[in-house]
Amino acid sequence: MADWYTLETIRAQWREAPSNDDVLQQVLDASKASVLVYDNGWSWRRDPSLSVDGDGNTIDFPGDYPEGKVPSSLVMGQRAQARNLWNANRVNPQNGDVGTDTFTLQPFPLDWVIKQIIRPKSPFGSFG
Numbered sequence: 001m002a003d004w005y006t007l008e009t010i011r012a013q014w015r016e017a018p019s020n021d022d023v024l025q026q027v028l029d030a031s032k033a034s035v036l037v038y039d040n041g042w043s044w045r046r047d048p049s050l051s052v053d054g055d056g057n058t059i060d061f062p063g064d065y066p067e068g069k070v071p072s073s074l075v076m077g078q079r080a081q082a083r084n085l086w087n088a089n090r091v092n093p094q095n096g097d098v099g100t101d102t103f104t105l106q107p108f109p110l111d112w113v114i115k116q117i118i119r120p121k122s123p124f125g126s127f128g
Contacts (some may be wrong), residue, residue, distance in 0.1 A: 003068055004077045005082070013079065018086060022062055031081035034066060034110050035074050035118055042119045043071040078119040081110060 003009075005028055011017055018024045032081070041061030044051050050069060051059050 001069050003070055003073050004028075004075060010079065010082065012082065014044055016086075017082075027082050027085050028078070031078045031085055033075045034081050034085075035114075037119050038077075038110060038115060039074055043074060047071070055077065073117050073120075077114050080114045080117065084114070 007021055007024055007028070010024065010028060018027060044061040044065070050065070051061070053059055065074070
């Protein structure tokens with residue numbers, strides 16, 4: 001378990017982060033919101049220490065995770081989504097690519113890799 005990224009913690013792991021604190025906070029907030037919407041309490045329901053009270057009653061997902069109880073996969077998804085959002089804001093409007101050399105990157109916010117980090121699918125699919 002972990003905590004959501006703050007300005008300080010994200011800067012320690014993302015050297016190319018926006019230098020403006022307000023812009024970076026907006027990117028972090030938007031990426032956290034994207035992750036929470038996609039997760040939709042999935043991680044909450046899978047963890048009985050969060051979703052079941054002392055009497056064995058199920059606790060509905062409150063919309064966010066308590067401090068120190070954010071699943072690491074969601075925090076990792078927040079960082080990846082923040083980078084994608086920032087890169088999406090820097091794309092070339094003529095062709096949608098980032099970069100000026102032969103090799104360019106075309107970002108897709110909340111792509112399949114981030115979705116897999118947040119809410120992994122069974123490696124074998126489903127039967128039936």
